[in-house]
Amino acid sequence: xxxxxxxxxxxxxxxxxxxxxxxxxxxxxxxxxxxxxxxxxxxxxxxxxxxxxxxxxxxxxxxxxxxxxxxxxxxxxxxxxxxxxxxxxxxxxxxxxxxxxxxxxxxxxxxxxxxxxxxxxxxxxxxxxxxxxxxxxxxxxxxxxxxxxxxxxxxxxxxxxxxxxxxxxxxxxxxxxxxxxxxxxxxxxxxxxxxxxxxxxxxxxxxxxxxxxxxxxxxxxxxxxxxxxxxxxxxxxxxxxxxxxxxxxxxxxxxxxxxxxxxxxxxxxxxxxxxxxxxxxxx
Numbered sequence: 001x002x003x004x005x006x007x008x009x010x011x012x013x014x015x016x017x018x019x020x021x022x023x024x025x026x027x028x029x030x031x032x033x034x035x036x037x038x039x040x041x042x043x044x045x046x047x048x049x050x051x052x053x054x055x056x057x058x059x060x061x062x063x064x065x066x067x068x069x070x071x072x073x074x075x076x077x078x079x080x081x082x083x084x085x086x087x088x089x090x091x092x093x094x095x096x097x098x099x100x101x102x103x104x105x106x107x108x109x110x111x112x113x114x115x116x117x118x119x120x121x122x123x124x125x126x127x128x129x130x131x132x133x134x135x136x137x138x139x140x141x142x143x144x145x146x147x148x149x150x151x152x153x154x155x156x157x158x159x160x161x162x163x164x165x166x167x168x169x170x171x172x173x174x175x176x177x178x179x180x181x182x183x184x185x186x187x188x189x190x191x192x193x194x195x196x197x198x199x200x201x202x203x204x205x206x207x208x209x210x211x212x213x214x215x216x217x218x219x220x221x222x223x224x225x226x227x228x229x230x231x232x233x234x235x236x237x238x239x240x241x242x243x244x245x246x247x248x249x250x251x252x253x254x255x256x257x258x259x260x261x262x263x264x265x266x267x268x269x270x271x272x273x274x275x276x277x278x279x280x281x282x283x
Contacts, residue, residue, distance in 0.1 A: 006047075006049045007048070007081070008233070009049040009077065009083070010050075010081045010215050011048030011104070011230075011233075012100045012103070013048070013078060013081045014045055014047055015048075015078060015100055016073070017045065017046055017048070017060065017074070017251065018046040020061070020064040020066055020070065020074070021060075023064070024064040026064060028043060028046075030063075031063065034053070034063050035056040035058055035059050035060060036068055037052075045216050047230075048230075054075065054078060057100075061074060061075075074108040092199075097154045098130045102155075104225055105225065108226060108227055108233075109227060109228040110168075111162075111165065111168055111169070111223070111225050111226070112171075112223070112225075112259050113168070113170050113171070113172075114217055114221060114223075115172045115176075115221045116173045116217070116218070116220065116221065117173055117175050117176055117179060117193070117210070118132070118172070118179070118181075119172065120172055121156050121159065122160055122170075123152060123170060123194060123205075124156065125186070125190050125193050126187065127182050128181050128190045129156050129157065130182065130219065131181040131182025131183075131186060132181060133152050133153055133253070137149055138194075155205055164200075164202070166202065166203050166206065170203065170205045171206050171208060171263070172208070173207070173209070173215075174207045174210055174267075177207075177276070178279070179274070182265065188280065191276055191280045191283065192280060193221065194276055195277065195280065198269065203267060204273045205273075206215075206263070206266040206268070206272045207272040207275055207276075208266045208267070209265075211265075212261035214263050215260065216258045216261045216262065217258055217262070220236065220237075222235075222255055223237065223261060231249070233245060233246070233247045233252070234247070234251055234254075234255040237277040
């Protein structure tokens with residue numbers, strides 16, 4: 001398989017292969033030698049700029065000790081990655097979609113988040129996250145499960161290790177401060193946590209009035225990820241089902257315009273900090 005244009009299926013496949021390789025403790029040189037490819041070719045595969053034939057993928061998965069579940073998933077991703085005319089929007093329907101969002105976040109240089117009525121995941125304290133996940137228990141997965149809840153909470157907290165290394169912009173509506181997720185004491189600690197984060201130079205945090213009529217995203221969340229040397233990616237998260245990835249400039253430009261509007265209507269960083277302080281006093 002020759003050089004390929006970078007597409008969302010290829011980028012997500014590359015992220016899966018990289019995670020499996022690192023978990024197995026294998027190097028790029030070892031992996032490339034196994035399938036007769038040089039190091040630079042494997043780098044391009046993991047970056048989503050090239051792809052591999054099915055038999056090459058199968059050999060790598062065996063080499064990495066992939067589980068049957070991961071094997072089935074990655075081979076299916078390989079089929080999508082080899083398509084010559086990918087769809088403009090990519091919907092990730094395969095298991096483990098949330099982990100591939102984390103792969104993209106880890107590779108991004110700048111990330112903008114908007115959410116409505118909830119503190120964004122990367123800013124949540126464990127008890128707040130647990131409260132949100134508990135409300136979903138037995139709804140978005142078949143039966144109530146403490147193990148599933150614990151896994152999701154741990155995964156979200158693991159993602160917060162990104163915070164010191166990138167430029168972040170967080171915009172969310174002010175009703176997130178008055179919705180008593182997990183109770184009053186948890187909300188107090190959550191607001192204290194936010195006040196600590198706004199002091200970091202790489203984090204911008206601004207609030208939007210929940211009833212602002214000029215909000216271009218009154219009912220949903222937006223994410224825009226910027227990369228060095230690659231197309232930016234927009235993500236439209238949803239409460240249930242797979243999220244939609246967009247990397248066509250027509251779509252990411254629209255998401256960018258959404259953030260431009262949100263910045264215009266949002267409170268300043270100083271006003272947002274004052275609103276947080278007032279919320280803390282009220283708890």
